[in-house]
Amino acid sequence: MLSNLKPQAPDSILKLIEEFKADTRQGKIDLGVGVYKDPQGVTPVMRAVKAAEQRIWETQTTKAYTGLAGEPEYRNAMARMVLKDVPGDRLASLATVGGTGAIRQALELARLANPGATVYVSNPTWPNHLSIMKFMGLPFVEYRYFDAETRGVDFDGLKADIARAGKGDIVLLHGCCHNPTGANLSMEQWDEVAAILEKSGAIPLIDLAYQGFGDGLEEDAAATRMIAQRLPEVLIAASCSKNFGIYRERTGILFALAENTAARDLAQGSMAFLNRQNYSFPPDHGARVVSTILTDDALRADWAAELEEVRNTMLGLRSQLASELRDLSGSDRFDFIGQHRGMFSRLGATPEQVAKLKSDAAIYMVGDSRLNIAGLNQHTVPVLARAIIDAGI
Numbered sequence: 163m164l165s166n167l168k169p170q171a172p173d174s175i176l177k178l179i180e181e182f183k184a185d186t187r188q189g190k191i192d193l194g195v196g197v198y199k200d201p202q203g204v205t206p207v208m209r210a211v212k213a214a215e216q217r218i219w220e221t222q223t224t225k226a227y228t229g230l231a232g233e234p235e236y237r238n239a240m241a242r243m244v245l246k247d248v249p250g251d252r253l254a255s256l257a258t259v260g261g262t263g264a265i266r267q268a269l270e271l272a273r274l275a276n277p278g279a280t281v282y283v284s285n286p287t288w289p290n291h292l293s294i295m296k297f298m299g300l301p302f303v304e305y306r307y308f309d310a311e312t313r314g315v316d317f318d319g320l321k322a323d324i325a326r327a328g329k330g331d332i333v334l335l336h337g338c339c340h341n342p343t344g345a346n347l348s349m350e351q352w353d354e355v356a357a358i359l360e361k362s363g364a365i366p367l368i369d370l371a372y373q374g375f376g377d378g379l380e381e382d383a384a385a386t387r388m389i390a391q392r393l394p395e396v397l398i399a400a401s402c403s404k405n406f407g408i409y410r411e412r413t414g415i416l417f418a419l420a421e422n423t424a425a426r427d428l429a430q431g432s433m434a435f436l437n438r439q440n441y442s443f444p445p446d447h448g449a450r451v452v453s454t455i456l457t458d459d460a461l462r463a464d465w466a467a468e469l470e471e472v473r474n475t476m477l478g479l480r481s482q483l484a485s486e487l488r489d490l491s492g493s494d495r496f497d498f499i500g501q502h503r504g505m506f507s508r509l510g511a512t513p514e515q516v517a518k519l520k521s522d523a524a525i526y527m528v529g530d531s532r533l534n535i536a537g538l539n540q541h542t543v544p545v546l547a548r549a550i551i552d553a554g555i
């Protein structure tokens with residue numbers, strides 16, 4: 163039986179991790195997978211996470227199963243963090259295996275509710291969005307998103323394309339810090355998106371994997387909150403991997419905002435059912451760390467302060483890179499790097515130029531020229547800037 167299997171195409175982001183590891187060159191630079199690294203190149207355990215883990219270790223008396231949908235403390239704390247004003251009578255929630263698990267369960271839920279739904283997805287998007295939909299056999303179409311000239315959002319293209327989504331179709335949107343481009347909508351543009359969805363009855367699925375990495379914890383959730391206030395039905399897949407730095411704990415959450423309480427109860431039941439079918443109970447450790455932090459004023463304040471340090475470090479690197487490139491190129495054509503937000507920016511280089519960065523300068527970025535800003539430090543920024551110019555980008 164097993165010899166009938168076909169080789170699976172490797173994930174482009176994960177493949178890069180292996181290639182980077184195998185490279186023996188001194189001074190190699192990893193700008194691939196979206197993991198935050200401090201200026202010493204370390205992905206630290208955040209102070210509040212350590213403190214919460216200690217507290218859990220000292221007080222936890224059982225490792226018996228959690229609730230099938232996860233612990234209410236976690237789900238409530240996350241609802242307040244993401245939505246602030248929680249419409250409790252309309253909100254269903256589900257602890258999931260990371261943000262990826264939340265996306266997968268959201269798509270499963272959409273298919274259960276509307277087997278004919280088409281998913282509208284930005285071009286480009288996180289490659290695993292496409293891979294999961296292909297694997298599930300879900301029909302999807304891409305909407306225009308990135309303007310290759312300006313490296314900003316092609317908003318007219320986006321509006322025209324998402325207006326084609328019909329009632330009950332799903333429109334997958336990145337709540338902030340678009341992955342892979344780093345180009346984001348303004349609040350005025352989000353308002354226009356909400357109006358299009360209000361008119362058509364298409365349902366937004368918001369992927370919120372980087373809250374706190376763009377303009378701030380509250381600012382990065384503003385679009386999601388506005389959509390949740392305006393539209394009758396909304397799906398939100400949020401991740402704690404990045405903003406709590408607990409990547410390997412696989413801590414995510416799916417919210418389903420329903421039209422009324424009866425529909426909320428149906429959604430809640432189906433979501434718990436989906437957990438049971440896929441992996442039964444969700445992992446608890448990361449979720450407990452998050453709820454411990456979010457429900458304790460001192461821990462929360464310390465976590466928020468460290469998250470701000472992380473965000474400001476990335477913003478500093480963005481400005482430094484944009485300014486190095488302005489000097490080296492004698493032009494402002496790289497200023498978009500300073501305007502993008504989140505971990506990533508799409509440079510707009512060709513695959514050949516990306517390959518040249520790898521072969522000539524041992525600089526690794528995803529083939530579509532997505533670079534992870536957090537993989538840089540103030541010493542490697544000039545190295546990257548020089549290599550970008552040398553590669554003819």
Ligand code: LMR
Nearest residue numbers: 175194195196197288341
């Ligand atoms: C990324 O885009 O690099 C991250 O979301 C990590 C992943 O799982 O791909």
